Amino acid sequence: MRAVLLAASLLALLAGCSEKPAPAGVQGDPERGRIALAQHACRACHMIPGVTGSEVYVGRTLEDLGDRQYIGGKLPNNQANLVRWIRDPQAIDPGTAMPAMGVSERDAVDMSAYLLTLKK
Numbered sequence: 001m002r003a004v005l006l007a008a009s010l011l012a013l014l015a016g017c018s019e020k021p022a023p024a025g026v027q028g029d030p031e032r033g034r035i036a037l038a039q040h041a042c043r044a045c046h047m048i049p050g051v052t053g054s055e056v057y058v059g060r061t062l063e064d065l066g067d068r069q070y071i072g073g074k075l076p077n078n079q080a081n082l083v084r085w086i087r088d089p090q091a092i093d094p095g096t097a098m099p100a101m102g103v104s105e106r107d108a109v110d111m112s113a114y115l116l117t118l119k120k
């Protein structure tokens with residue numbers, strides 16, 4: 001019984017270590033966001049650390065999104081604007097090659113929470 005408890009707490013500890021906390025003031029669940037980024041195939045166009053896929057250069061790499069000042073060269077980079085961009089990029093930049101992908105508000109919040117942890 002003791003061994004089981006020990007194993008369980010070790011697992012919890014390990015799981016905790018692999019997950020980056022959301023940056024201060026950011027809402028949502030970054031780990032859930034990482035999974036949502038994979039499920040919505042954002043990786044088809046963007047390289048995203050922690051989300052596996054091949055080398056692609058359709059959209060730029062999102063590896064340093066947490067450091068970026070602007071999203072799509074237009075909007076100040078903050079969580080609310082990221083959610084807007086992820087849900088409907090065409091509304092912000094009608095010429096962008098990024099399609100609206102039917103992402104729910106909650107998924108977009110979680111995705112942005114993960115993307116904002118990505119810094120060089």
Ligand code: HEC
Nearest residue numbers: 040042044045058059060068070071072073086097098101
């Ligand atoms: C069909 C290709 C494609 C898909 C799929 C795609 N994007 Fe994009 N994305 C682009 C292009 C093109 C741009 C605009 C130019 C750029 O940043 O390279 C862009 C821009 C962005 C930006 C702004 C980057 C910056 O630094 O300005 C973010 C954030 C982003 N995409 C997130 C996502 C997320 C999250 C998903 C999945 C829901 C996704 N993209 C799916 C092509 C795509």
